Amino acid sequence: MPRYWLQCFECQARQQTENTSFRCEKCGGLLEVKFNLSDRSPNWKKRSLSVWKYKELLPIDRQESIVSLGEGGTGLHHCKRLGKKLGLKKLYVKNEGENPTGSFKDRGMTVAVSKAVEQHRKRVICASTGNTSASLAAYSAKAGLDCIVFIPKRKIAPGKMIQVIMHGARIVEVDGDFDKALEIVVKLVADRRDLYLMNSVNPYRLEGQKTLGFEIHDQLDGQPPDTVILPVGNGGNISAVWKGFNELQQLGLSKDKPRMIGIQAAKAAPIVHAIRNHASRVLPVANAETIATAIRIGSPVNWPKVLRAIRDSHGTAETVTDIQILNAQAQLARDEGIFVEPASAASIAGLEKMVEDRKIDRKDTIVCVTTGHGLKDPSIIDRIPSSKQFYTLTGNNTDQLNKQLF
């Protein structure tokens, strides 16, 4: 029996070959990597926290293929001050902004770029709202791969844009949103074998991202939290983390699994609509809009995986407004010293809303995943909720300043 294989998420067909679009050769469904978990008892305890700590459960065959910038091992911060305000004793933030390029994408990219190297690929491609392209550009630079990214014109946060440019990727600006950019990229790869697709339909990427779940479990001393809250865009991350918790259970390392809660921006919330309506499919939202540009997505390609993660875990999905996102972003920064980008703050905003609506048990252990660093998006500087922070020193009049300050 092989260590791992590709299987259809929908019809379970084991894939004989790998096509460029990462779709099932039988039914066209999404693919996932399946591991033979029966004879595996990995001894992880002595290794330090990182994505590659869990290498037995990552689909890379040769150590020499690994392209790493030191991803994973991010902090799980016990948020006592914010928790107290919300009446929660066990509130944690898993801060993915601490990754090498400042977002959780690095977990997936180290694995997918390693796979590209292992398969002797030379050229990688993605569509992106910013972080995927920043991460892919960096890992491609490290691996010496030709990197092409498709991004929605003028809708990428400046911190992400500078990363893509700095790492030397070639950039195609699309007149349209992320959904259109991804559609074009998927069409392109279908016709060309020399392009390796790096969006989250690439199942190898999600394998790296599942280590987020492994790390949370490790950092809570081998206990799963009751609830994990994540921002949802294309839906790769919430599905990957859920897969991670499932594998821990199958390995006998964890009895329970958390409930998964997905947060979307109110005007970009196709998953939330489907969950609320008990729908079997996710209908795309046209003209998705939010200040959290990272999750400005109307047609999430991983929707079948997201629906299953939320429903199987007895979780749910919630919307938050841009104002709620901006308030939560400032609150986390001011109460806990953690500066995250707007999309990441959606998880905190969603928690706050659910606490208010009494949809969260205050005794629970709750982990909010903050997915990207605050410096990614300085463009929101004029929209930071105001508090008295600026003072003026006129001439040398320190007496007057003293009066103002103290």
Ligand code: F0G
């Ligand atoms: N948070 C941030 C900061 C993101 O950049 C993304 C996705 C998400 C959350 C949502 O994750 O798509 O797995 O549900 N950004 C992608 C990109 C789409 O291109 O960088 P998801």
